[in-house]
Amino acid sequence: MRRWTGDAFGITFVGVGLVTASQDRRIPIAQPLIGREEQEAVLEVLASGQLAQGPRVAAFERAFAQYVGTRHAVAVANGTAALVVALQAHGVGPGDEVVTTPFSFVATATSILACGARPVFADVDPDDLNLNPDAVERALSPRTRAVVAVHLYGHPARIDELAELCDRRGLALIEDAAQAHGAAHHGRRVGSFGTGCFSFYPTKNMTTGEGGMITTDDDEVAARARQIRDHGQSSRYRHDIFGLNWRMAEVAAAIGLAQLAKLEAWNERRIRNAAVLSAELRGVRTPRVREGDRHVFHQYTIRVPEGRERLRVALESSGIGTAVHYPLPIHRQPLFVRLGYGEESFPVAERAAEEVLSLPVHPALTDVDLERIVDAVNRATR
Numbered sequence: 001m002r003r004w005t006g007d008a009f010g011i012t013f014v015g016v017g018l019v020t021a022s023q024d025r026r027i028p029i030a031q032p033l034i035g036r037e038e039q040e041a042v043l044e045v046l047a048s049g050q051l052a053q054g055p056r057v058a059a060f061e062r063a064f065a066q067y068v069g070t071r072h073a074v075a076v077a078n079g080t081a082a083l084v085v086a087l088q089a090h091g092v093g094p095g096d097e098v099v100t101t102p103f104s105f106v107a108t109a110t111s112i113l114a115c116g117a118r119p120v121f122a123d124v125d126p127d128d129l130n131l132n133p134d135a136v137e138r139a140l141s142p143r144t145r146a147v148v149a150v151h152l153y154g155h156p157a158r159i160d161e162l163a164e165l166c167d168r169r170g171l172a173l174i175e176d177a178a179q180a181h182g183a184a185h186h187g188r189r190v191g192s193f194g195t196g197c198f199s200f201y202p203t204k205n206m207t208t209g210e211g212g213m214i215t216t217d218d219d220e221v222a223a224r225a226r227q228i229r230d231h232g233q234s235s236r237y238r239h240d241i242f243g244l245n246w247r248m249a250e251v252a253a254a255i256g257l258a259q260l261a262k263l264e265a266w267n268e269r270r271i272r273n274a275a276v277l278s279a280e281l282r283g284v285r286t287p288r289v290r291e292g293d294r295h296v297f298h299q300y301t302i303r304v305p306e307g308r309e310r311l312r313v314a315l316e317s318s319g320i321g322t323a324v325h326y327p328l329p330i331h332r333q334p335l336f337v338r339l340g341y342g343e344e345s346f347p348v349a350e351r352a353a354e355e356v357l358s359l360p361v362h363p364a365l366t367d368v369d370l371e372r373i374v375d376a377v378n379r380a381t382r
């Protein structure tokens with residue numbers, strides 16, 4: 001039975017005190033947690049009359065920079081905008097190549113296309129499905145301008161090796177940390193090794209509804225990102241560089257400040273839920289965490305070499321939500337096939353797309369929910 005209360009996480013649960021009610025409940029794959037603090041913060045913004053980017057966005061930026069451990073944080077409208085603005089702030093444009101992973105959400109690569117540059121894919125590591133630095137090195141060319149590394153599922157990529165490689169070759173390192181708020185390598189948070197790009201979409205470890213953030217220690221990159229998110233303005237109605245409206249709204253920032261205060265408790269709960277699943281699951285390959293890394297389990301993703309669909313259907317019929325992140329690698333997406341990527345092969349990513357299955361791991365899970373997930377998986381894989 002659950003020992004923690006809704007209060008500890010700023011949320012209200014109904015009926016979870018009863019085993020029967022809990023057992024009937026469908027367990028979603030993700031569940032945004034919105035509490036009193038968020039509600040009050042939003043009402044305050046509405047009462048203030050300041051709705052577009054203003055003091056709350058500035059306060060959220062300061063708090064997020066401090067959390068990640070960077071000099072700057074620049075808030076934007078969503079995680080995709082964070083990637084586009086970060087790439088443009090590093091000067092990525094037509095004629096440039098950007099090396100990245102084929103095993104991610106499509107925005108990792110379409111943001112490169114949006115800058116007029118060409119994504120060049122490098123295969124992932126079979127252990128954590130993050131960019132393999134050796135494959136990145138092989139994919140470099142004289143046109144390479146940047147590397148976009150994703151911290152997939154909340155597990156840090158081999159970021160110190162990638163940072164060293166980018167340093168040595170004079171390349172920008174963009175960290176797609178959309179799924180990795182609070183993940184760290186030897187205590188240093190992701191988003192502080194290169195230029196970090198975060199998403200606050202509702203399924204993420206923290207949300208603002210829609211929202212994104214760029215983190216950097218580089219004063220010039222931060223200044224350019226601020227300009228690009230605001231029509232390239234240097235002063236009112238003076239437009240020096242290309243930019244669009246990628247700003248964050250005050251309501252989103254107010255929600256973000258309230259969520260950030262709860263993020264560490266939620267991350268700890270995710271890590272603890274993942275530990276329970278890894279200790280109890282049988283017959284599937286559970287996620288590996290590299291030594292020295294803090295994996296914040298945005299997703300808890302198992303590998304099922306045979307019978308993934310059977311397992312998925314069995315879990316769904318037991319009321320357990322699942323998801324496949326991702327069923328089609330980016331180079332196999334129709335858009336990218338049309339762009340001429342269809343002939344390339346990235347065998348580790350392609351195999352992963354056939355085997356991965358994400359199980360619920362979010363902080364709203366009760367101990368009874370965890371037992372149900374373990375029982376259902378172990379029954380189906382017996």
Ligand SMILES: Cc1ncc(COP(=O)(O)O)c(C=O)c1O
Pocket residue numbers: 078079080081104105107108150176178179199200201211212
């Ligand atoms: C790895 C990755 N990159 C980029 C994004 C884009 O973020 P957003 O949905 O906020 O635009 C997401 C999230 O959806 C993501 O998971």
